[in-house]
Amino acid sequence: MQRNLVKRRLRAAALGQLSVLPSSARAVVRALPPSADATYADLDRDLDACLRRAVTRASGDGKR
Incomplete structure (x- = not known):
């Protein structure tokens, strides 16, 4: 059950992050x-x- 809880939480969090x-x-x-x-x-x-961080790196503006 714990794995499903994490999956649901991450899915909900990801939906809220789509604008990023x-x-x-x-x-x-x-x-x-x-x-x-x-x-x-x-x-x-x-x-x-x-x-x-991923968006910044992908756009070439981030330092590695």
Whole structure:
């Protein structure tokens, strides 16, 4: 059941983050075992940070 809870939380968080991504973008979200103990707010915050970083890197504005 924990895996399904994480999956539902990440799916809901991802729907809220769609505006961050360009319309042509594709993203794969992978949940690691520690995410089972994360709250929705934690997952949402981390997903937001990761997607923003990915968009910045993809646009060539980010430093590596």
